[in-house]
Amino acid sequence: MSKNEPSKEKLSTESYKGVRDFYPEDQAFLNYLFATCRTVAKRFGYVEYGASILEPAELYKAKGADNEELVNEQTYTFTDRGGREVTLRPEMTPTVARMVSAKRRELGYPLRLFSIPNLFRYERPQRGRLREHWQLNVDLFGSQTRAADAEIIQVAYEILKAFGAEEKDFVIKLGSRAYIEALAAECALTEEDTRKLVGLLDRKNKIEKSEFEAGLAELGVPLEKLNGEQVPADVQAVLDTLAAGGVGNAVFDPSIVRGFAYYTGVVFEVYDTHKDNNRALFGGGRYDNLTALFDDTPIVGVGFGMGDTMVYHFLEVRGLLPAYSAPTHAYLAVATEAEVPHALAIAGELRAAGVNVAVDFGEKKLADQIKTAVKHSIPYLIVVGANEIASGTFGIRNLLNGTEAPHTREELAAFFLSL
Amino acid sequence: MSKNEPSKEKLSTESYKGVRDFYPEDQAFLNYLFATCRTVAKRFGYVEYGASILEPAELYKAKGADNEELVNEQTYTFTDRGGREVTLRPEMTPTVARMVSAKRRELGYPLRLFSIPNLFRYERPQRGRLREHWQLNVDLFGSQTRAADAEIIQVAYEILKAFGAEEKDFVIKLGSRAYIEALAAECALTEEDTRKLVGLLDRKNKIEKSEFEAGLAELGVPLEKLNGEQVPADVQAVLDTLAAGGVGNAVFDPSIVRGFAYYTGVVFEVYDTHKDNNRALFGGGRYDNLTALFDDTPIVGVGFGMGDTMVYHFLEVRGLLPAYSAPTHAYLAVATEAEVPHALAIAGELRAAGVNVAVDFGEKKLADQIKTAVKHSIPYLIVVGANEIASGTFGIRNLLNGTEAPHTREELAAFFLSL
Numbered sequence: 001m002s003k004n005e006p007s008k009e010k011l012s013t014e015s016y017k018g019v020r021d022f023y024p025e026d027q028a029f030l031n032y033l034f035a036t037c038r039t040v041a042k043r044f045g046y047v048e049y050g051a052s053i054l055e056p057a058e059l060y061k062a063k064g065a066d067n068e069e070l071v072n073e074q075t076y077t078f079t080d081r082g083g084r085e086v087t088l089r090p091e092m093t094p095t096v097a098r099m100v101s102a103k104r105r106e107l108g109y110p111l112r113l114f115s116i117p118n119l120f121r122y123e124r125p126q127r128g129r130l131r132e133h134w135q136l137n138v139d140l141f142g143s144q145t146r147a148a149d150a151e152i153i154q155v156a157y158e159i160l161k162a163f164g165a166e167e168k169d170f171v172i173k174l175g176s177r178a179y180i181e182a183l184a185a186e187c188a189l190t191e192e193d194t195r196k197l198v199g200l201l202d203r204k205n206k207i208e209k210s211e212f213e214a215g216l217a218e219l220g221v222p223l224e225k226l227n228g229e230q231v232p233a234d235v236q237a238v239l240d241t242l243a244a245g246g247v248g249n250a251v252f253d254p255s256i257v258r259g260f261a262y263y264t265g266v267v268f269e270v271y272d273t274h275k276d277n278n279r280a281l282f283g284g285g286r287y288d289n290l291t292a293l294f295d296d297t298p299i300v301g302v303g304f305g306m307g308d309t310m311v312y313h314f315l316e317v318r319g320l321l322p323a324y325s326a327p328t329h330a331y332l333a334v335a336t337e338a339e340v341p342h343a344l345a346i347a348g349e350l351r352a353a354g355v356n357v358a359v360d361f362g363e364k365k366l367a368d369q370i371k372t373a374v375k376h377s378i379p380y381l382i383v384v385g386a387n388e389i390a391s392g393t394f395g396i397r398n399l400l401n402g403t404e405a406p407h408t409r410e411e412l413a414a415f416f417l418s419l
Numbered sequence: 420m421s422k423n424e425p426s427k428e429k430l431s432t433e434s435y436k437g438v439r440d441f442y443p444e445d446q447a448f449l450n451y452l453f454a455t456c457r458t459v460a461k462r463f464g465y466v467e468y469g470a471s472i473l474e475p476a477e478l479y480k481a482k483g484a485d486n487e488e489l490v491n492e493q494t495y496t497f498t499d500r501g502g503r504e505v506t507l508r509p510e511m512t513p514t515v516a517r518m519v520s521a522k523r524r525e526l527g528y529p530l531r532l533f534s535i536p537n538l539f540r541y542e543r544p545q546r547g548r549l550r551e552h553w554q555l556n557v558d559l560f561g562s563q564t565r566a567a568d569a570e571i572i573q574v575a576y577e578i579l580k581a582f583g584a585e586e587k588d589f590v591i592k593l594g595s596r597a598y599i600e601a602l603a604a605e606c607a608l609t610e611e612d613t614r615k616l617v618g619l620l621d622r623k624n625k626i627e628k629s630e631f632e633a634g635l636a637e638l639g640v641p642l643e644k645l646n647g648e649q650v651p652a653d654v655q656a657v658l659d660t661l662a663a664g665g666v667g668n669a670v671f672d673p674s675i676v677r678g679f680a681y682y683t684g685v686v687f688e689v690y691d692t693h694k695d696n697n698r699a700l701f702g703g704g705r706y707d708n709l710t711a712l713f714d715d716t717p718i719v720g721v722g723f724g725m726g727d728t729m730v731y732h733f734l735e736v737r738g739l740l741p742a743y744s745a746p747t748h749a750y751l752a753v754a755t756e757a758e759v760p761h762a763l764a765i766a767g768e769l770r771a772a773g774v775n776v777a778v779d780f781g782e783k784k785l786a787d788q789i790k791t792a793v794k795h796s797i798p799y800l801i802v803v804g805a806n807e808i809a810s811g812t813f814g815i816r817n818l819l820n821g822t823e824a825p826h827t828r829e830e831l832a833a834f835f836l837s838l
Contacts, residue, residue, distance in 0.1 A: 011481055011712045013521035016505055019471030021518050024532075027469045042746040043770045045777025047795070050446045052438030052551050053472065053537070062430055078497040081541065086435055099440050102432035108794030112777060113443075118472070118537075122500065132471050145780040147759050244760060245767060293430045327461040340566050341663060348664060351462045358464025358531060361564040375527030376466070 018123060018131030025324045030134060032322050033311055034116050037136040040159045044151060046112040046138060051095045053118060057085035059094045062293050076120050076131075088120035092137040092305065093262070093290065100141050100301075101294035109142025109299070130309065138284075139303030146234060149266045149286055150241035152302050156270060156284070157247050163311065164320040167249040170281065174239065174268045175201075175256025177285075179232040183254075187221050197221060204255040205280075226254045238266050262287040265302070277317045282306040324377060329356045329416050330396075331373035335385030337362035343384040346394075346409065353413035374399055382412070437542060437550030444743045449553060451741050452730055453535050456555040459578045460533040463570060465557060468534050470514045476504035478513045481712050495539050495550075507539035511556040511724065512681070512709065519560050519720075520713035528561025528718070549728065557703075558722030565653060568685045568705055569660035571721045575689060575703070576666050582730065583739040586668040589700065593658065593687045594675025596704075598651040602673075606640050616640060623674040624699075645673045657685050681706040684721070696736045701725040743796060748775045748835050749815075750792035754804030756781035762803040765813075765828065772832035793818055801831070 015021050022030060038048065057077045061068045071077060076088040089095055092115055100107060115137050123129040138155050140148050153172060160170055180201070184194040200215040216223055231239070231252045242250045250268075258267045267285030272278060284304025292298040315321045330350065332343040340362050347357045358378065360369040366383065373381050381397040388394045396415055397404040407415055434440050441449060457467065479490045490496060495507040508514055511534060519526060534556050542548040557574050559567050572591060579589055599620070603613040619634040635642055650658070650671045661669045669687075677686045686704030691697060703723025711717040734740045749769065751762040759781050766776045777797065779788040785802065792800050800816040807813050815834055816823040826834055 010714060011477055011517070012475070013517050013713050014475075015471060015517075016473045016475050017501065017503060019473050021471075021521070022469035023518065023522065024466040024468055027467045027534075030469065031467065042775045043773075045747045045750075045775060045797075047443040047746060048446045048450065049443055050441035050449065052434060052440075054435040054438050054539075054551065056431070056433075056435050058430060076497075076499070078495075080495070082436065082543075084436060098430070098432050098434075099442065102440070103442065106794075108791035110777075110780060110782075110791070115446075120473075124501075132473065143780045143782060145756075145759075145782065147763065147778075147780050151778070241760075241763070245763060294432050295429060327466060328464045331464075337564075340564075341660075344566065344660070344664065354462075356461045356464060358529075359566075359570075361529060361562045361566050363529075363562060363564065372527035372529070375525075378464075 016131075018129065020130070020132070024326075028324055029312065029321065030308060033134075033308055034136075036162050037114070037116060037159055037306075040155060040162050041114040041136075041138055043158070044112065044155050046114040046155070049096070049099065049113050049115050050117070051089075051092075051099060051115070053088050053120065054086050055089045055095060055098075057087040059098060059293075060087055060090065074122050076122055089117065090119055090121045092117045092119065092135065093139070093287070093303065094293075096137065096139050096303075097290045097301065098294060100299055101291045104291075104295065104299060107141075110148065111141040112139075113141070114138045134308040136306045137303065138305075139301055141299050141301045143302075144288075144300055146237035146266070147241055149234075149302050150238045150245065152284060152304055153238065153242060153250065153268055154245050154247055156268075156282070156304050156306065157242075157250075159306070160270070160314075163315055165314070165318070169273055169318065170249065170314075171271050171273055172242075172247070172250040172268055173253035173256045173271060174235050174250060174266060175252075175254055175258070175285075176232050176235050176266055177257065177263055178234055178265060179254060180257055182232075183221065183225055186225075187219070189219060189221075193219050198257050198259070201226070201255040201257045202259055228252050228254055234266055256283075258283055258285055262290045264288040268304070272314055272317075274314075274317050277313060281310045281314055326377040326379070327356055328358050328376065328378045329419070330358075330380045330382055331369075331376070331378040331399075332357060332359045333366055333369040333373065333381060333383050334360055334362040335366060335383065335387075339384045339386065339389065342389050346382070346384060346412065349409075350413050350416065353417060355413055355416040370399075380416070437548065439549070439551070443745075447743055448731065448740065449727060452553075452727055453555075455581050456533070456535060456578055456725075459574060459581050460555075460557055462577070463531065463574050465531040465533040465574070468515070468518065468532050469536070470508075470511075470518065470534070472507050472537060472539065473505050474508045474514060474517075476506040478517060478712075479506055479509065493541050495541055508536065509538055509540045511536045511538065511554065512558070512706070512720075512722065513712075515556065515558050515722075516709040516720065517713060519718055520710045523710075523714065523718060526560075529567065530560040531558075532560070533557045553727040555725045556722060557724075558720055560718050560720045562721075563707075563719055565656035565685070566660055568653075568721050569657045569664065571703060571723055572657065572661060572669065572687055573664050573666055575687075575701070575723050575725065576661075576668075578725070579689070579733075582734055584733070584737070588692055588737065589668065589733075590690050590692055591661075591666070591669040591687055592672035592675045592690060593654050593669060593685060594671075594673055594677070594704075595651050595654050595685055596676065596682050597653055597684060598673060599676055601651075602640065602644055606638070608638060608640075612638050617676045617678070620645070620674040620676045621678055647671050647673055653685055675702075677702055677704055681709045683707040687723070691733055691736075693733075693736050696732060700729045700733055745796040745798070746775055747777050747795065747797045748838070749777075749799045749801055750788075750795070750797045750818075751776060751778045752785055752788040752792065752800060752802045753779055753781040754785060754802065758803045758805065758808065761808050765801070765803060765831065768828075769832050769835065772836060774832055774835040789818075799835070 060071045075090045235252045263285040265286030269280045269283035286302040288300040347359045350357045393406045395404045476496045480487045494509045654671045682704040684705030688699045688702035705721040707719040766778045769776045812825045814823045
């Protein structure tokens with residue numbers, strides 16, 4: 001084989017394992033998601049920021065050896081050729097805390113920030129889980145008030161409403177880290193037992209009631225402390241503010257703890273109420289010490305993150321996904337290549353008026369050009385041929401219902417602008 | 420020291436080397452850039468797609484051993500825990516070629532696609548160059564015509580116009596790979612000498628005229644073949660179509676070759692004409708064989724990429740950068756914390772009407788709340804105090820000129836909607 005041609009093996013067209021390609025219809029959903037989030041976040045005075053997906057690995061390892069293991073096993077972390085350890089960010093909160101700390105004196109408070117970053121996590125392929133997603137992050141820095149906690153939750157609520165969801169579609173469960181810490185103190189739990197209690201609460205919805213109750217009994221924590229009847233003052237203040245803001249589906253649930261992480265106060269999770277999708281959709285809470293990683297005087301914060309796949313499933317299960325609509329208004333087909341310059345001139349006139357127009361270059365016969373317009377979900381077609389040019393009259397064909405109406409060249413733009 | 424507290428060293432707030440943080444004003448520029456590009460691309464019938472920044476490393480190595488070295492040295496490439504070699508994409512064209520190949524039969528042609536990806540390259544830190552940027556990519560697949568070449572160039576032209584640039588601000592130089600190949604054949608150049616010729620042409624603007632001419636003489640290529648007077652037919656056809664489309668600043672320049680890469684036909688580069696920024700801004704061209712990496716029947720393509728930092732400098736040098744404008748219309752300050760519920764109620768009314776409102780939670784005195792509004796560039800301030808609530812009259816203060824006018828609570832929304 002030594003004299004043979006080198007192998008011309010073809011490359012796979014598959015994307016890298018666990019990541020997604022966004023063809024136009026997929027990207028259109030992402031863009032709809034992003035636009036809706038942006039509109040609502042801005043309505044509440046939030047301003048967009050961004051950062052690179054590359055962060056120093058130390059940003060995620062700072063919380064101790066346990067965390068270092070987590071970073072090494074569950075993130076994309078590698079050493080660059082300058083010897084720097086770098087991580088593809090798995091979450092945005094450390095980044096925004098870093099950015100706020102960096103300009104702590106220049107930024108005014110309360111500071112409202114949002115971003116829609118791409119995030120990465122290392123998942124073993126066999127799990128079939130995604131290794132990247134897009135996540136809206138909304139954060140409010142510099143306010144200690146329960147009104148700030150309530151505002152963050154209300155932003156989450158209004159975004160779901162803006163997607164077309166109703167209150168019956170989801171419930172917002174509020175927990176309190178202060179309540180759990182007070183309970184642990186009351187029950188004289190050791191630090192290890194407190195950790196066990198938090199773990200047990202975190203698993204509450206995934207285990208049998210009996211197992212949950214046995215776990216509580218073993219720790220010596222009375223069950224009635226966790227039935228949600230005694231609402232702690234911090235949670236009640238948030239619930240009252242939410243109610244005044246028209247949020248009618250928020251409740252206290254002491255089992256909402258959101259792991260140990262960096263939360264310090266009121267935490268919340270939004271649950272889907274759909275029978276086929278009954279699970280926590282996303283959540284957030286108060287983290288008053290996170291910027292202490294960078295500076296002795298921390299800037300208090302509260303925020304949430306909401307991932308794109310969660311929203312997709314939440315909307316899909318309810319038939320709330322928006323129908324795809326092509327950004328192109330009109331397709332100009334040509335009878336022969338000779339009419340391309342005419343089509344380009346007409347396209348130029350339409351574009352100058354603000355109409356989005358694609359032109360076919362006439363390399364295929366007309367029937368195939370029309371198929372292209374249909375494949376691209378373009379709603380209207382105009383054929384540019386010798387007859388049309390001579391008469392100055394062009395048919396605008398509605399590709400959705402097959403109707404066609406004649407228009408003079410001068411009338412074309414007005415037709416599309418009136419849609 | 421063994422009994423001391425563990426070191427509580429603070430983390431740096433700096434971003435990873437060579438990447439950028441986008442604070443609100445920086446992000447606002449990016450968003451302006453993206454929005455302008457989207458508007459123009461859609462005007463020409465292009466549809467947005469996206470993909471992950473993670474790609475199989477083989478996608479970039481496919482072009483041979485030289486390229487493999489380039490990939491290893493100039494990209495972020497690492498091996499994941501599943502043994503897969505993965506690259507942070509340095510350019511988008513291989514990705515879009517992969518995606519188009521994957522669905523080659525489902526997609527209609529001509530196929531117009533655009534994306535605004537984040538791209539990564541490994542630069543040695545001492546150079547001070549960025550390791551990531553955002554780049555508009557516009558590509559047209561499935562047309563062999565010069566009209567397609569012209570359209571891609573016209574999209575680039577219209578985007579610069581949409582940014583406020585005039586024709587005198589830039590010049591579009593067209594080259595032709597076919598012309599250079601024909602010239603090489605005419606001069607009986609070896610493959611190696613052809614490569615030398617392309618390299619010499621690529622460096623033309625960076626070296627002395629005498630060096631350039633000596634290089635040509637050494638290769639036996641007549642200088643008059645490269646003065647741009649004999650316009651090849653493919654370039655002339657593109658220039659004619661551009662002229663018909665109103666593009667008055669496109670010229671033939673045989674020295675435009677855009678390296679060896681994957682270009683096969685007409686190529687182009689947009690040059691800044693400003694005396695302080697005279698350089699190639701961006702470019703593109705025809706690549707008819709790229710999808711042959713994936714399939715024996717390639718889908719022809721033509722496209723360009725335009726980076727965010729290039730646009731920034733192009734606009735900055737001309738004073739064309741848009742002024743920052745906060746997305747928040749009004750800041751509600753409170754006389755004391757007691758008025759926060761009233762402020763929230765007013766904010767709710769304004770938001771329901773479509774006004775973007777930030778509320779201060781009253782943790783600082785009024786003067787400091789106003790400073791916050793000013794720091795955030797919010798144009799209008801409304802103070803909510805006991806007097807205002809009792810009288811039902813609120814002053815809307817213009818923070819830019821200091822004027823203030825009284826409005827009833829019911830009139831507030833109308834004021835902002837009329838702006």
